[in-house]
Amino acid sequence: MSGAPAGPPAAAERVLGWLLDGRNRPVVVGDFAEVYDDIRESRGRAAADAWYGFQIVRSFPPFVFNAVFWSSVMFRNYLKVFARNFRRHLGFSLINLAGLALGVGCCLLISLWVLDELSFDRFHAASGRLYRVESDEELSGQVRHGIGTPIPLASAMEKEIPEVEYATRFSRFGGLQLTIGEHSFFEGAVIAADPSFLKMFSFPLIEGSEDAALSAPLSVLVSKRMAEKFFAGGSPVGKTVRAENRFELTVTGVLQDPPSNSSLQFDWVVPFAFVDSRLNRMPEGWVNAVSSYARLRPGASTKEVAGKITALVHRHQEPGPKSSYTVEPITRIRLFSHTGRGLLARPVYYVYVFSLIGLFVLGIACINFMNLSTARSVERAREIGLRKVVGARRGDLVRQFYGESLLYVLGAAGLAFGMTALLIPAFNAVTRKDLSVGALAGPAPLAAAAGIVLLTVLVSGSYPSIFLSRLRPAGVLRGGGSAAGRAGFRKALVVVQFALSIMLLIGTSAVLRQTRFLMTKDPGFAREDLVLIPLRGGVAESYAALKAELAGSSSILGVTAMSRRPDMIGDYAQDVDWEGRAPGRAVRVSFAAVDFDFTGTIGLELAAGRDFSKDRGTDLKNGFLVNEEMARRLGRPDVLGARLSMFGREGSVIGVLKDFHFQPLHERIEPLVLLPAPNANWLGNIVIRLRPGNTAPALADIKAAWKRTVPAVPCEYTFLNDDLARTYWRENQMKSLLEFFTALAVLIACLGLYGLSAFVAERRTKEIGIRKVLGASEPALVLSLSKEFVGLALAACLFAWPLAYFLTRAWLDGFAYRVGPGPAPFLLAGLAAAGIAFATVGLQSVRAARTDPVKALKYE
């Protein structure tokens, strides 16, 4: 042999080594190398390489055969052992499965909700380039962010700003009275938009042309569902719809229904020109009155566009306070708009909170699984020991246990899918969503489900596989208490489980108490027996006649009218001034225009002065009522007679009303000024107080009076109290969901605890027997078994309290009026957890303590 022999190429050698059976690998590889060198010496390198390559190729079949054959044999064995264990401990296994199924199902429901929230407004083909123009308006020294923009802005933007491809105005303008054949009704879901609307958004037309559909002022587009409802059996295109009893609108197209994950919802679209020039419902000039949407060209900078819009508006606006403008991506409207303070500040926080809750519940279910699996490890230990003795490597065992948890989780996921499908209708009702079982089959939910399953397997399988695979066969087979030392970890898991449950309990109780507070808080007037009828379609002009008719009814205590509604006044005065007002100090003043009988009908109390009076002609011209908050702002000892001006109306304060809630309880009671409505056009709603207990006859009287006075207009009334649920729907939704998920979480935790304590009791059967023989009483035994778990529950409180405090505080901060966080819910949640632990474990311990000690000692 001459020179240094090179040996076969290193890469080839590695491949061959990898294909060879493990035990003799280095020696065999050495043999191959030696033969390779021999061949190379005698027949040259090429021959040696070819031979070596051939050796690699012919090692493949046995390698593949071995791998498949043995893994399938082991797989069948794992399955068999799994099935045996499942059957032998049917109770445990079912508890495990049920807990996991509930956890996964709960997670699945939440992810459907979250995915739906995240999908909002993403269905537009150009969703990445669609923006809403928003304004920062200066109002009495305060900057207010809003979505109002000047009416001429959209068309000016389209013409003057090159980056704007399309722009449209969008306004709900208070709805229309529509008459189609026999039907006459008020339709709120009407929007006014420009022709560009159809081009920039993806609201496809089923019938009609994009270019012509909104060009004539007297045209209307109808959604598919409304077309089916009102024009059944034929195309509506070309038919007419009567609006406000005055206009004949021609249907020029049928629109696909807006998807439920669109933040723009509507059933009818009329040209903006119709509202502007025919209905005359829009103010003149460049004041912020409608929303504007724009589609920008690809690559446009939003900052530059916003700057150009601001400059554009300032060029056209008259001197005075100026707004500045920004553009907000349409995909952020649903989740990132400002809606309040604290956790209510942006809707996206709800997405975070519910995702967190989903993870909590899943975490609790995973902990169950880990606990029950490791608790049983003592029994499994023999199996593991034996497997190791006959040659199982650690990797094999890890794979086996992950495989078992995968089987469990897959079974649970199957159950969870069924559960979700059953629960979706109820879930939809609570969340006001339109999720369907079919939605589960989409790629995103399936990906979410796969993610949940994977996460659950990883988390729940990790501890058993890592811990159990580490057992030493010698120790285990000799029967040493190998798992006893691991109880500490199980305890830690139980503490985590308790802590999560306690947090959910505290959160739920806070939300529960706050929603009850919202629904029952006395607003300062009797909310019951108040009926609201919107003054629409020219009814305002007949208000006086209507009021006279209604006054005759014995079932009606009072009739009045006002600009909005007593529980949501919502109008701010731009230019209020009073004697001694500190210049430059921002004060936001709400105002309402009211009819004379307002105070008495609503049932407000006067703190000082007198009510408006019809008999004094001066009240109509220059009387003002203020609330106590406004009186304080006036900053003088004697408020009555104080000079006040508003909209150029000079006058003086004639009375002070006690503070009442004229806004949702998220808001503080702000300064309020009431003035008598100068004419009927200021009035938006009739407010009628019914005689308590006389609802039915009163309603009949109202309908009859309405028919006599304004027969052409449909009478649509609501009860003020019923609208309360709508005002606080977000809070009510949060409450219902939290109740549901918390109940589920606690149930899952109970299941796990029950299983765990059953196991502990079983393990301690002998101990209990001996204790009994030595004279322990049953109560003492129960106590000794349950006190450990109760202690864990109490320890969990220490972790749960601060976090729960932080979260509930953040949520309650969104309300100006709220229940205090108080120590009671915290203590109660802790006690509840301890109580649940005691009850669950106690059940087991009683059974254990009752058993005959003779049987117990003979056990095994």
Added chain:
Amino acid sequence: MKLLSRQEEIVLLSIWHLKDNAYGVTIREHISELTGKYWSIGAIYVPLDRLWEKGLVETRQGPASKKRGGRSKRFYQVTPEGMKLLQEIKHVQDVLWEGFPAALAEDR
């Protein structure tokens, strides 16, 4: 008496024949020459492992060799039990084969 498979028997005898130079490559060559059949390198280790498990051979780590890519050889040697077994087998074989003609043609 332990029974050996034919393969094991051949391998064990080869090791005895090769004396101090019995390792994977030489054993395989020796057997291939004797039987005229191709034995793969890996295949030789199956009977070798079995013989070792039965305590009929023992192994010794040789010095690292340059020729084997720096890997050392594993030399095999027949243990006293192995020798004893071989003798027993030979005895049984001799008895069994006694009188069997060496060539079939002569007898006809």
